[in-house]
Amino acid sequence: MQARVLKSTGNWYSVKGQDGVYYRCRIRGKLRTKGLKTTNPVAAGDFVEIQIEHEEEGNIASIVEILPRKNYIIRKSVNLSKEAQVVAANIDIAFLVVTVARPQTTTGFIDRFLVAANAYDIPVVLLFHKWDQYDLKEQTEALNLSHQYESVGFQAMKTSLVNGEGMSELRSIIQGKTVLFSGHSGVGKSSLIQHFIPDTRIKVGEISDWSEKGQHTTTFAEVFEMENDGYIIDTPGIKGFGLVDIPNEEIGLYFQEMFALLPQCKFNSCQHIEEPGCAVIQAVESGSIPSFRYDNYRSMLMDEDTKSPYRNG
Ligand SMILES: Nc1nc2c(ncn2[C@@H]2O[C@H](COP(=O)(O)OP(=O)(O)OP(=O)(O)O)[C@@H](O)[C@H]2O)c(=O)[nH]1
Ligand SMILES: [Mg+2]
Ligand SMILES: [Zn+2]
Numbered sequence: 001m002q003a004r005v006l007k008s009t010g011n012w013y014s015v016k017g018q019d020g021v022y023y024r025c026r027i028r029g030k031l032r033t034k035g036l037k038t039t040n041p042v043a044a045g046d047f048v049e050i051q052i053e054h055e056e057e058g059n060i061a062s063i064v065e066i067l068p069r070k071n072y073i074i075r076k077s078v079n080l081s082k083e084a085q086v087v088a089a090n091i092d093i094a095f096l097v098v099t100v101a102r103p104q105t106t107t108g109f110i111d112r113f114l115v116a117a118n119a120y121d122i123p124v125v126l127l128f129h130k131w132d133q134y135d136l137k138e139q140t141e142a143l144n145l146s147h148q149y150e151s152v153g154f155q156a157m158k159t160s161l162v163n164g165e166g167m168s169e170l171r172s173i174i175q176g177k178t179v180l181f182s183g184h185s186g187v188g189k190s191s192l193i194q195h196f197i198p199d200t201r202i203k204v205g206e207i208s209d210w211s212e213k214g215q216h217t218t219t220f221a222e223v224f225e226m227e228n229d230g231y232i233i234d235t236p237g238i239k240g241f242g243l244v245d246i247p248n249e250e251i252g253l254y255f256q257e258m259f260a261l262l263p264q265c266k267f268n269s270c271q272h273i274e275e276p277g278c279a280v281i282q283a284v285e286s287g288s289i290p291s292f293r294y295d296n297y298r299s300m301l302m303d304e305d306t307k308s309p310y311r312n313g
Contacts, residue, residue, distance in 0.1 A: 028062035043086035097183035
């Protein structure tokens with residue numbers, strides 16, 4: 001029977017079967033994971049094939065196969081082995097929660113996130129959140145920014161939990177999908193999850209990914225179910241996407257508006273730096289590509305360390 005992995009805790013996995021029943025599972029035998037060297041074979045969000053062991057003693061089953069993943073996010077393992085940990089799989093939408101103030105989200109952060117999501121093949125919707133708390137100047141700034149992201153092809157929304165702005169639209173977008181909320185600490189991710197799934201154990205205002213000693217704690221992602229079909233994955237400790245190693249010459253491919261212009265550059269290997277006949281530089285000069293996007297692209301080329309939105313993510 002097919003099932004969805006909701007949570008993994010060490011060797012045990014909570015899954016929901018197609019029959020609507022929850023099972024506790026262990027892995028039986030060796031699971032094939034096609035060349036990907038990871039510390040955990042099965043992750044939250046995985047679709048798996050299970051075999052029921054016994055129903056009397058609390059629905060125990062075995063995971064016998066992982067179905068092919070549509071996409072997944074990984075992070076470097078906490079131990080020093082080079083292995084990666086699969087954090088979550090099969091994500092339909094990543095909502096990037098952005099606030100222009102209190103706290104401020106920079107476009108440098110946003111663009112690094114968007115590049116990583118693009119590389120992971122995860123569609124992003126930008127939420128300009130806490131709209132209720134902006135003064136006029138901040139509203140103008142947020143509007144400008146959201147229009148600029150829309151102009152390069154992203155969906156952007158105004159949202160607020162205080163006045164309810166955008167919430168019914170957001171709910172209908174999540175319907176039937178598997179989504180996650182990303183963004184800086186304090187932007188409102190937990191509050192949003194709580195809004196859509198009121199009985200989760202996620203606490204608002206709780207700093208989830210650092211232990212009392214200030215160390216990064218290993219926490220597992222968990223899939224929460226919405227009432228009317230829809231899944232929200234909570235990934236404690238991963239506010240951006242952890243591990244994305246993109247060689248310099250490929251970064252431009254993940255800035256979609258630049259990638260679209262590449263065929264019009266004189267050289268098909270153009271990196272849009274100082275090559276003659278570069279269509280991207282022309283588009284930046286004419287204003288059809290926002291200059292901050294281009295600046296962030298250039299700074300990603302220069303700074304190895306900042307390719308990932310969170311260095312420790
Ligand atoms: N004004 C306003 N405040 C909000 C809104 N949404 C959330 N908040 C507040 O923002 C603060 C931070 O919210 P959290 O949901 O804990 O933020 P988080 O993104 O989960 O933060 P971390 O877990 O640290 O990553 C809380 O005090 C929330 O009440 C909103 O729409 N408007
Ligand atoms: Mg939180
Ligand atoms: Zn070019």
